[in-house]
Amino acid sequence: MKESEVGGRRNSADLFDSTANVARNALFRDYVSCVREKGYSMNFDLQEYVREERPRHVGFEIEYAGVGLRPVAEIIAGLYGGTIDLENDLAGKVRDTRWGDFKLLLDSAPLHKLHGAITRAGADVSDLPEMLRDIPQKLGDTLGEVSAHIVPFEVVLPPVPVSDIPELENLVVALRQQGGLGTRGSLIYAFGLHINPEAASLSTESILGHLQSFLLLEAWLREEHNVDFTRRLSGFIAPFSNDYRKLVLNAAYKPDLTQLITDYHRFNPTRSRTLDLLPLFSHLDHATVERLYGKEEKISPRPTYHYRLPNCELGNADWTLGVEWERWRIVETLAASPAKLARFMEAWQHHYSRLLTSESDWLDFIDRELPKSE
Secondary structure, eight states, X not given: OOGGGGTOOOOHHHHHHTOTTOTTHHHHHHHXXXXXXXXXXXXXXXXXXXXXXXXXXXXXXXXXXXXXXXXXXXXXXXXHOOEEEESSSSEEEEESOSSSOEEEEEOOHHHHHHHHHHHHTTOOXXXXXXXXXXXXXXXXHOHHHHHTTTSOEEEEOOOEEGGGHHHHHHHHHHHHHTTOBOGGGOTTOOOBEEEEEBXXXXXXXXXXXXXHHHXXXXXXXXXXXXXXXXXXXXXXXXXXXXXXXXXXXXXXXXXXXXXXXXXXXXXXXXXXXXXXOHHHHHHHOHHHHHHHHOTTSOOOOOSBOEEOOOBOXXXXXXXXXXXXXXXXXXXXXXXXXXXXXXXXXXXXXXXXXXXXXXXXXXXXXXXXXXXXXX
16 A cells, blocks of 8 residues: 555655656755754644545645636646646636646636725726726726736646645646746736645634634734735735634633634625635535525635635746645644644733734744744
């Protein structure tokens, strides 16, 4: 039986040796070396996580511009096998790859939200490109023309074993070589990389721990990812409120699943958060989520977290999926350490109870405390 079938683990060096064509190996090794030199008590090896006697999986969603769906479908089929099935130039799939189906689509929804955000922010719309000023009309009349400039294409990858992440880097390299553009490709791009890590446990206690860990690290992660200004402005990755943090980061907060979902909805009646828990909640209790958010809210139930904070950095030759994954892993590692998590929560309560405090002070605390071992 293969190691992956029994949930064994290989270190990152073994994975690199098996994927010699992956251009990001040197960078990832440098990143791992860097965080280890800082003394982080995190495990940065790529691992195979077992849940219900099988490897743990993760999915990615890549938003980009500059390359049409057909060329991307051909890249995917060339790398991973499968059959191309494009409905039109706006949507399709590459079916039956080694991991399952890749979904390809044109996503125009962010344009409407970005235009509204710019207007609400008081920006001088006359200074923006005509195409952006007239988004509603342009979308109706010349969607293809607009999409070539500011509408993101999206590749939704099937869930893959965590140990297979290095093999996905070939897709990133190919997109870059074909002229794919990411967040930095234009001042008006708000493209992101979404990560869908399979939950290692579906218990309410585990989900709460991951949520608490993320709320503690959210501001720090925003800096680590260097989140693009346009993406912040778009409203798609709005931060959680401090009122919600005060509730969830209280050591006395011990909700059952229904209460956790209800409280989440009370403070977050939207999916536009840096960490979207609705797919996971819907997988566990679809009726409650539908009752609170309505049937019209499009939620795909799945046993995963939906991490939406990273940029899509296709224009950066050093950017990899692996580096973004490892940043998410910091959330998981803190969640897996109850003693450290409790210490961080206590520190947060103390920090924000002071009359004079700042976010930078909290970021300094995280920088000091993350490297310390238990």
